[in-house]
Amino acid sequence: MFSNSTGRSGLPNVSVDGPAGAGKTTVARSFAQEVGFRHIDSGAMYRAVTLSALEDGRWDVTGSDDSILVFLARNLDVAFDSDPGGVQRVLLGGIDRTEDLRSEAVEEAVSLVASSAEVRTALMDRQRELAQNGGVVMDGRDIGSHVLIDAGLKVYLTAALPVRIARRLMQRRQNGTAITWENAASSVINRDRIDSTRAVAPLKPAPDAVLIDSTHLKRCDVVRQMKFMLRDRLNENRGG
Numbered sequence: 001m002f003s004n005s006t007g008r009s010g011l012p013n014v015s016v017d018g019p020a021g022a023g024k025t026t027v028a029r030s031f032a033q034e035v036g037f038r039h040i041d042s043g044a045m046y047r048a049v050t051l052s053a054l055e056d057g058r059w060d061v062t063g064s065d066d067s068i069l070v071f072l073a074r075n076l077d078v079a080f081d082s083d084p085g086g087v088q089r090v091l092l093g094g095i096d097r098t099e100d101l102r103s104e105a106v107e108e109a110v111s112l113v114a115s116s117a118e119v120r121t122a123l124m125d126r127q128r129e130l131a132q133n134g135g136v137v138m139d140g141r142d143i144g145s146h147v148l149i150d151a152g153l154k155v156y157l158t159a160a161l162p163v164r165i166a167r168r169l170m171q172r173r174q175n176g177t178a179i180t181w182e183n184a185a186s187s188v189i190n191r192d193r194i195d196s197t198r199a200v201a202p203l204k205p206a207p208d209a210v211l212i213d214s215t216h217l218k219r220c221d222v223v224r225q226m227k228f229m230l231r232d233r234l235n236e237n238r239g240g
């Protein structure tokens with residue numbers, strides 16, 4: 001089954017897509033730790049381009065010229081590391097910018113950056129490169145549908161809107177942002193709208209993705225389900 005879907009390590013890749021606040025990154029990180037795969041948060045790459053553009057200062061957020069964004073995406077010096085607790089750290093130009101990637105300014109502008117077709121192409125190439133050896137769990141919006149179409153296991157993780165808003169609110173507050181429910185709600189709704197209506201690679205489940213609704217599930221339950229699925233896929237593969 002994985003004849004076309006494994007990298008050189010012989011291990012499949014796993015994609016985790018879904019809307020904002022569904023818990024993709026947390027689930028993907030725990031799952032990767034438990035199965036010994038490498039976790040890549042592709043959203044962090046879009047955030048990294050956004051942060052670089054905001055700091056660069058030449059990008060006009062209200063304009064239609066994305067040439068600076070494309071330049072920054074093509075030359076992005078991004079690296080993923082993890083701290084002793086296994087939490088992903090994102091290095092930009094060798095400097096740990098993990099917290100800055102979650103800032104209000106980045107949060108507001110990132111969907112716009114992610115709707116540029118050329119930025120997406122540049123980042124997709126990087127994402128494929130990172131996953132070429134297999135054994136990667138990558139989370140995002142278009143990983144199963146566009147980036148890793150041969151992934152051995154594709155999960156589309158969602159949750160009811162109020163739950164996603166509550167999760168986003170908690171996450172932002174933990175990061176030290178003073179944010180109201182109304183702000184968190186409009187940010188999630190706005191993000192969903194842009195991500196799912198953009199012309200290129202809009203958010204939608206890959207036809208062969210397994211849908212998991214985490215509205216009433218704890219993270220460990222989702223991770224457990226995914227481990228069963230991966231084991232089944234690996235057994236199918238071995239058993240032919």
Ligand code: DC
Pocket residue numbers: 020042043044046047110111112114139140141142143191195
């Ligand atoms: O998952 P996140 O909130 O960190 O994603 C940040 C933004 O990047 C969000 O607007 C969706 C976009 N994104 C995307 O379009 N494709 C991906 N593979 C990952 C993220």
